[in-house]
Amino acid sequence: MSLERLDLTGPTIRPLGHRERIEWHDHAVHQLVYPLHGVLRVHTGRGVWVVPPNRAVWLPAEVPHAHQADGPTEMRSVIFDVAALDEPAVVQVGPLLREVIRALSDVGDLTAQHRFHLEQVALHQVRRAESLPLMLPTPSDPRLVALCELLTGDPADQRSLHELGRQVGAAERTLSRLFRAETGFTFPQWRAQLRLHHALGLLAAGRPVTRVAADCGFRSPSAFIEAFRIAFGTTPGRYLDG
Missing domain, CATH: 1.10.10.60 (Homeodomain-like)
Incomplete structure (x- = not known):
């Protein structure tokens, strides 16, 4: 497996076409990945997570992973310097977490203080969210x-x-x-x-x-x-x- 380190310095929004794939890579930071639309399959060494709308996947730093879209998908990603969870997990996204992810990932002017507070809310929501058994082990x-x-x-x-x-x-x-x-x-x-x-x-x-x-x-x-x-x-x- 060829692995690439992708540097993330902030949130991202990436449209993906049906079956479009992002090959194996990792990041130096923790990442919360959320498909605002569509279905995202997240591959790790342990298996495949399926992430439908109203779900997100937490990916700790340095965990190799790949993404694939099922249907047209809008993948949003928010990064963190501190961990919410120690292992990859699919978590439920309620209305509050969804709007926080939107606010953090949308193009706009957030002050550093406002961004910090929203990130703390996101981390709290991920920590208390129910982890869902959506993995297919390999x-x-x-x-x-x-x-x-x-x-x-x-x-x-x-x-x-x-x-x-x-x-x-x-x-x-x-x-x-x-x-x-x-x-x-x-x-x-x-x-x-x-x-x-x-x-x-x-x-x-x-x-x-x-x-x-x-x-x-x-x-x-x-x-x-x-x-x-x-x-x-x-x-x-x-x-x-x-």
């Missing part, structure tokens, strides 16, 4: 990597772990143990998380909910809506409206 075992690539290529694949194991050359029990050891998820949990990640990209591209449910392998639109609501705190329809 395994390292070659058999798991092959299996995960199969499902990433077709999240609607309904084959069991036993059937997939025959294709990648590993027993179901071995794969089940490896999933828990390397991702912290059971295989069904990992596959459910993959499908929700894929669903966000399809929704951002304007696909209807019924089509997204089928393309992601959910047994019915209602099952998809319920899984989406549990994970993201809203329904796909309201997500699209927002």
